[in-house]
Amino acid sequence: MNAVLKPSPQDDVIQVRNLVNRFGTQTVHEHLDLDVRRGEILGVVGGSGTGKSVLLRSIVGLRRPTSGQVHVFGQDLLSLPPEKRSQLERRFGVLFQNGALFSSLNIVENVAMPLIEHGGLTRPDAQTLAGVKLALAGLPAGAETKYPSELSGGMVKRAALARSLALDPEILFLDEPTAGLDPISAAAFDQLILTLRDALGLTVFLVTHDLDTLYTICDRVAVLSQKKVLVVGPLDEVAQYNDPWVQSYFHGPRGRAAEEAHEVK
Amino acid sequence: MATGSAQLDATLTPPRLRVAGDWTLAHYATLEKVVATTKALLSDSTAIDLSALGALDTAGASLLVNLLGAARLGDLATAEPTLPTAQRALLQTIGLAMADYQRPKPVRRQNSATEVLARIGGTMEHVWHQxxxxxxxxxxxxxxxxxxxxxxxxxxxxxxxxxxxxxxxxxxxxxxxxxxxxxxxxxxxxxxxxxxxxxxxxxxxxxxxxxxxxxxxxxxxxxxxxxxxxxxxxxxxxxxxxxxxxxxxxxxxxxxxxxxxxxxxxxxxxxxxxxxxxxxxxxxxxxxxxxxxxxxxxxxxxxxxxxxxxxxxxxxxxxxxxxxxxxxxxxxxxxxxxxxxxxxxxxxxxxxxxxxxxxxxxxxxxxxxxxxxxxxx
Structure with a gap:
């Protein structure tokens, strides 16, 4: 399993090579290649069903690809012994599409759990720090002791973000983070990601449909289409790419509005 | 990678607090003790020196906010020339977030005898209701x-x-x-x-x-x-x-x-x-x-x-x-x-x-x- 990869440049924290994902007879990814550089915010876009979430799951090691290689920090997660794998997994945070908060724990306990398990903090310390993370994610005071089922969708998103940030990860995987947030919160969310990236040197892998987010915070954009990464690069270049889907995505009514809004700023 | 520290130099006037080393999650327990002991010695006139600050993450930043207070840290972060932009932004963000955050009040435990009675009553009512x-x-x-x-x-x-x-x-x-x-x-x-x-x-x-x-x-x-x-x-x-x-x-x-x-x-x-x-x-x-x-x-x-x-x-x-x-x-x-x-x-x-x-x-x-x-x- 070591022949294909060329010696990786230091700054690629995620390398995906020749990734193939099949569900039965349906092929989602066919020889997909993608690199994510250290410290960048990479936006991944694509139509519904183009396998954005499947790609994310393959990278974080939740899904064994049909074939191909995925290296995170230069290592293949799926071939590592459990102990090493767990150590590596602590270095990234994942925000799932629907939050995936533990329904039997309240919000503070949800965020404190990784701090207690991996950070080695005592319960009171962990809960205090969890409160800070929740405040950082913009959760209003008083929501800490509620259970996930008692929260609105947007609040679940923020709590889930706080949990994914609990251990100050190096790579943050976000699956549609701003979906279901009101525009003000979504904008604040974008700023928060930017701040954290600058302050902590985060690498962010961002699956999104939100054009404003793409224009505001993404360094590079990867378009998933036709079972592979069609084009990847800075937004301006990607937007010029000659492909019907890309054109209608970036130059449709919503794309234009987002672009204009960004230029005005 | 030195563990973070905060040392108060009382020989100077005004006294000077030197914050140094790494303020990260890995050192949380040690740093928390430092914060607890140092906080009592601080006064508004104490000068703060952040120039020797090493690595900083959200856990460390939240401890610093605890130590110095959000408002003061905000001023410092803007005034301190040697602080990298990234850390400055982090300190300000955490400071802002924590200004709104109030620690939830612990629920007061009732007298155990009344609690037992209350639970019995509650259970009976629950059974009847079911x-x-x-x-x-x-x-x-x-x-x-x-x-x-x-x-x-x-x-x-x-x-x-x-x-x-x-x-x-x-x-x-x-x-x-x-x-x-x-x-x-x-x-x-x-x-x-x-x-x-x-x-x-x-x-x-x-x-x-x-x-x-x-x-x-x-x-x-x-x-x-x-x-x-x-x-x-x-x-x-x-x-x-x-x-x-x-x-x-x-x-x-x-x-x-x-x-x-x-x-x-x-x-x-x-x-x-x-x-x-x-x-x-x-x-x-x-x-x-x-x-x-x-x-x-x-x-x-x-x-x-x-x-x-x-x-x-x-x-x-x-x-x-x-x-x-x-x-x-x-x-x-x-x-x-x-x-x-x-x-x-x-x-x-x-x-x-x-x-x-x-x-x-x-x-x-x-x-x-x-x-x-x-x-x-």
Whole structure:
């Protein structure tokens, strides 16, 4: 399993090579290649069903690809012994599409759990720090002791973000983070990601449909289409790419509005 | 990678606090102690020096905010020339976030004696409330049944058949095997005890009486309470947690008609049939032991059952089956509807459904036994 990869440049924290994902007879990814550089915010876009979430799951090691290689920090997660794998997994945070908060724990306990398990903090310390993370994610005071089922969708998103940030990860995987947030919160969310990236040197892998987010915070954009990464690069270049889907995505009514809004700023 | 520190130099005027090293999650416990001891010594006039600050993450930043206060740290972060932009931004962000954040007040614990009393009262009220709710749900089920039965259009035949398969047909092997073994055990017991009186022939009566009147229906009902009531609760409960029940209501449909009726009717159809099977299987188990141990051939066994046991014994046994079936199904469904959001709640109510339905089955069986005895049936 070591022949294909060329010696990786230091700054690629995620390398995906020749990734193939099949569900039965349906092929989602066919020889997909993608690199994510250290410290960048990479936006991944694509139509519904183009396998954005499947790609994310393959990278974080939740899904064994049909074939191909995925290296995170230069290592293949799926071939590592459990102990090493767990150590590596602590270095990234994942925000799932629907939050995936533990329904039997309240919000503070949800965020404190990784701090207690991996950070080695005592319960009171962990809960205090969890409160800070929740405040950082913009959760209003008083929501800490509620259970996930008692929260609105947007609040679940923020709590889930706080949990994914609990251990100050190096790579943050976000699956549609701003979906279901009101525009003000979504904008604040974008700023928060930017701040954290600058302050902590985060690498962010961002699956999104939100054009404003793409224009505001993404360094590079990867378009998933036709079972592979069609084009990847800075937004301006990607937007010029000659492909019907890309054109209608970036130059449709919503794309234009987002672009204009960004230029005005 | 030096552990972070905060040293107060009191020799200078004004005193000077030097914050140095790495303020990160890995050093949280040490740093927290430093913060606790240093905070008391600080005054507004203390000068703060952040120039030797190493790595900083959100955990460290939150401790610094604790130490210096959000407002002061904000001023410092802008004033301090040597601070990297990234750290400055982080300190400001955390400071802003923590300014809004108030530590939740710990809930005051009450006096333990009053607490015990309050809990007893709460539990009693809960039990009373649950019973009322069960009665209400039974009424609602009957009402829906009465309403639907005259409208063949709203009969859910596919769903009913599917549930009969799941609760009835799929349970045949386990019910048959279990009652067969219990039948054999009862026959063994009979042969041992009755041998002392030279009355081993009455083993046949013992097996037949016990299975027709009690064991056939009781064993089947308990088995289905464990097997099916739990399934109903888990199915309806996870639908509830997933807002599917709300979706059914929002579509203008009736969850009682769509979910509860097919399950209750399937149970009403399955349990009597399984009970009959259980009776037969138990008799076969008993007959086998009689043939092998007591030299009572199966032909003689059947003859004795025919001559000694009236058909009323079968009837008083099987008549309990539909009542048990109805209660098991209704309790299973109702517990499903009580589930609230969490995975834990699904587990809790599934347990509760099984416990309640087994309890109700045994209680009713005891009442029925008393009643039959008084009536001389």
């Amino acid at each position: 019973q009322r709710r069960l009665l209400g749900f039974i009424g609602l089920t009957l009402e829906t049944l009465a309403r639907t039965i005259v409208q063949p259009r709203s009969w859910r035949v596919t769903s009913l058949v599917a549930h009969v398969e799941q609760t009835g047909l799929d349970a045949v092997p386990i019910v048959a095997l279990l009652t067969f073994m219990v039948g054999a055990v009862v026959a063994f017991l009979g042969s041992t005890v009755l041998a002392d009186f030279g009355a081993t022939i009455y083993t046949v009566d013992l097996v037949a009486f016990s299975f027709l009147r009690e064991f056939g229906v009781l064993l089947t009902a308990i088995l289905l309470a464990g097997r099916t009531a739990s399934a109903f609760t888990a199915q309806i409960g996870s639908m509830k947690a997933n807002e599917e029940i709300d979706a059914i209501r929002a579509l203008g449909l009736d969850p009682m008609e769509l979910l509860v009726l097919p399950r209750v009717l399937a149970m009403l159809a399955s349990l009597p049939m399984l009970t009959f099977l259980a009776m037969m299987s138990g008799l076969v188990g008993g007959a086998l032991v009689c043939a092998l141990v007591l030299d009572i051939p199966p032909v003689m066994f059947v003859g004795l059952v025919k001559s000694d046991i009236g058909v009323r014994h079968f009837l008083v046994g099987i008549v309990k089956a539909p009542i048990f079936a109805f209660l098991i199904a209704v309790i299973g469904c109702l517990e499903g509807f009580k589930v609230s959001g969490s995975a834990e709640s699904v587990g809790e109510h599934t347990t509760s459904a099984v416990v309640q339905s087994i309890f109700v089955v045994i209680l009713l069986d005891a009442v029925a036994a008393l009643f039959y005895m008084e009536m001389g049936w």
